[in-house]
Each structure stands twice: as C-alpha cells, then as structure tokens.
Amino acid sequence: MGWIEFITVFAGFYILHSVPVRPPARPWLVARLGHAGFDIAYSTLSLAMLAALFVAVERAPYVPLWPEPPGAHWLVLAAMTAVGLILAFGLFRPNPLSFGGTRNAAFNPRNPGLLRWVRHPVLAAFFLWSGAHLMVNGDVAHVVMFGSFAAFALFGMRIVDRRRRREMGDEVWRQTVVQMRAAPVSRPHAAVLRVAGALAAVVVLILLHPWFAGVGVLGRFLP
Template identity: 55%
Template sequence: MGWLEFTAALMLFLASHAIPVRPPVRPWLVSRLGLRGYFIAYSVLSLAILAWLVVAAARAPYVGVLPYWEGFRWVPLLVMPLACLLAVAGMMRQNPLSFGGLGVRAFDPADPGILAVSRHPLLAAMALWAGAHLLANGDLAHVILFGLFAGFAWMGMALIDTRKRRQMGQGEWRRLSRNTARLNLLRLRPTASEAGWAAAVFLALLILHAPVIGYSPLPW
C-alpha cells in the first residue's frame, strides 16, 4: 500500500478542504446543518482524514531527505504546548477575522485576547505543529506532509486577511484588527482557563500518540 495509501489520503485531505468551502457547496451545507453544525462537521471530518493522513505517512516507504539529529526529537515536545494553547484559546473565543472561533467569549477589538498573538490562531497552531514535526521526521513522506501543512498555514493567513479586508471594507477591518497580529508570540498572555485546557489537550496528545500514530513522541 505504502505510497498509494499516502497519496490517496493526501488527495482526500486536499479535496475535503477545497470542496466544502466552495460555493455553492458551503451555502448548501450551512442551510441544512446551520453555521455551527457546518463548522463542527467540517472539523470532525478534517480531523478524521488528518489522522489517516498522518498514519499513512508513517506507513510510506522510508526515503531520507533531512539529516537526522537526535536533538530534533525534542522540538515537538517544546513547541506543541504552544500550538495547543493557540488552538484551544482560538476555539474558545469568537473570531470575525478568521475561521474556527466558535467559543462563547465574544470578540472585543479593544481586548482581543489570544487574537493579539495571532488573528489566525488555528493556522498559527498548524504552522507550529507542522514545522516542529518536519524537523523531527526528515523522511520524504513526512517532509511532503508537514511542509504542505506549514505552507498552507502561512499562505492561509495572508489569503484570509485579504478576503476579510475585501468583505468588511478597509475601515471596518482596521477597526477590528487594530490590536491583533498575524503572528506575534511576544504578546502571549493566556488566561488560567486557556492554559489549563491547553495542558489537558497536550497531555491527551502525548498519551494517544503512540496507540494512534504508532510512535511515541518521548525521546527516551
């Protein structure tokens, strides 16, 4: 199966992100599922296909691309708590400037919370996750996988900014985004709740990584 499974999973993942967001598919789904239902279904589908894609990459034949260095195994352990914090905090707050903000906490331009760090917290989390795992997994399948995700995340931030600016108008976009950044980690000031939930998610990922992915992230 090797490369065939990886290619199939990759193509399905790309299709699942291209088709449901395009008109007229997205309006049709939203009219039947509701906006919240659409985002929940889209997120569950994306995560399921992502899990298969990661497993398929691990099953692909090994072709070395990046030189191996033992210290790179520590990079995901150091970076993933930050990625979890961005993702969790981003989901807890409403976000008119990007996607994924389904939380009950309303967006306040004067106090944007995690959006001061990145107005695209889910994409920033994806970029950190992908970059860290690319260094720790230097074979061809994983370089393709994580390189694609990192590039998708960084390009996505710019594309969403452009689209939102056009939809809102320059004046409204500036008003809402004035205290946000595309990515500025120096502004990180998590609340206790955000930090607690992020720690729980990170611990769950550590526990589930070996049984789900088939490889322990711990370097010992």
C-alpha cells in the first residue's frame, strides 16, 4: 500500500502541475477566477499536494541506494541559504520573463537585480532545494521524488523561456535579455532586510523540519 499511495500522490502532483497551466485549462480557469484568484488557488493546491507527497514518500518502503555522504548536511545548509537568498531577491518584483512576478509592466531591464543572473528564481530555488536533498536521501522513493523535481525545474526553465518568447515576440525577448545582461550591477533596494529575511527563513525551516518533513536536523548543526 505504501508504494500505491506514493505513486498515486506522485502522479497527482504532476497532473496538477501540467494540466491547469496549459491551454485550454488555464484560460478557462483564469476567465472564471481572475489572474489573482488563479494564482492563489493554484499555489494553495500546489502546497497541499506537496505536503501530501512528503507524507507519501515517508510511508513508502525504504529501499536504500547510497548512504548519506559525510558532512553533506553542511552542503544542504549552504544550498538552502542560497535558496532563501534567491527567493528573497527574486520574488515579489517585476519579472515578465518568468512566472511569479508582480507589477510586470514596471519591469526595467536596465535594473534587473538578481534577474540579471537568474531569470527564473522560483525554478532555480526549486532545483537547488531538490538537488541538495537528493544528495542526502539515497533511497528509491526520495530519489524518484527529488530527482524528478530537479529535472522538472531544469526543463521548466526551458519551457517558460519558450512560452515567454512566444508571448513577447522573439526580438523583444532577446533585446530584454541582452539589456539585462549588460545592465550595471547596483545594490538592491533593502538588501540588508532581504538577506536577514532569507537567513531567518532558513532558521525557521530547520526548526520546523521535524513537523513538515518528519526528520529533525537541528542537532546536526549543533556542537
């Protein structure tokens, strides 16, 4: 039953992340919920399915493939710190080249901030998170889950790029990317607050890890 539950929830997770965001489902849903309503509903369902998947992967039979490398928890901590910083500087800002942007009409390619290097902050963070956790969870169920997450994030970047190029027009998309890469590096607004928020989020995740992942990790970082 453990494998059946895992496969069922795993399939449901990817159906949720493929069907509602493609035509004709997305236009139909947006027309009835509005853009904000669609984003809220989709995000809520995604988090709920992710939580269900975490439960299912812990219930799946344990079939080891490799042991956790010595000291790997510090690499995971470094990766999660990078995830926090990417999200702190990449979310809630104009970003017409990916999803998750706000006030996209105000986007200035000559002041792109983090987007100069990371066009898709959410997917980049997702890739780092899943890749780091793949390294320290070497059993079949976790490898399937985190490995597919990492592949999903990489392919997702290419898919979103193609979609945005089609929507914006190839020449406009290219010019925007060129301007972003050539833009001078400037200090982001409220950089100290963003860094502090990212670090605080990592600490909270460590403290709450036993509740949402079923494994305590705080002790690994204490003397």
